[in-house]
Amino acid sequence: MNSDYKDKRIRKNSQLSSFRLAISGILTAIKQERNVKIHLVISILVIVLGVLNDLSKQEWMFIAFCIGLVISLELINTAVERVVDLVTNEYHPLAKEAKDIAAGAVFVAAILSVVIGGIIFIPKIVTAITGG
Numbered sequence: 001m002n003s004d005y006k007d008k009r010i011r012k013n014s015q016l017s018s019f020r021l022a023i024s025g026i027l028t029a030i031k032q033e034r035n036v037k038i039h040l041v042i043s044i045l046v047i048v049l050g051v052l053n054d055l056s057k058q059e060w061m062f063i064a065f066c067i068g069l070v071i072s073l074e075l076i077n078t079a080v081e082r083v084v085d086l087v088t089n090e091y092h093p094l095a096k097e098a099k100d101i102a103a104g105a106v107f108v109a110a111i112l113s114v115v116i117g118g119i120i121f122i123p124k125i126v127t128a129i130t131g132g
Helices: 003-032 034-052 057-087 093-130
Strands: none
Touching (some): 034 093, 057 093
């Protein structure tokens, strides 16, 4: 077998394996983490609201970015919590800080997403209500 072919096949299998592991991690978080489920439900509602309001391409880009950002940070937060729990079963101030800081990152992204969602959706909702 050609060495280049074998190297390419190994790299391709390695990439596929990486994708499978990443998807497995996402599915694990969805199954086991309440906050990930909450963010996914809110994301679905925002997407439905976006479809109903015929968002522009630019608005969809902001919505997609916000959804991706919040869910990505929630996954990182979950990973930080798991690693901290793996390292220590006892209370430690640094363990608490690590968990709190990771949760804070999710909170900042969620607040930013609410602000961006408000900028996009409030005028559309007001127009729909007032008929103007």
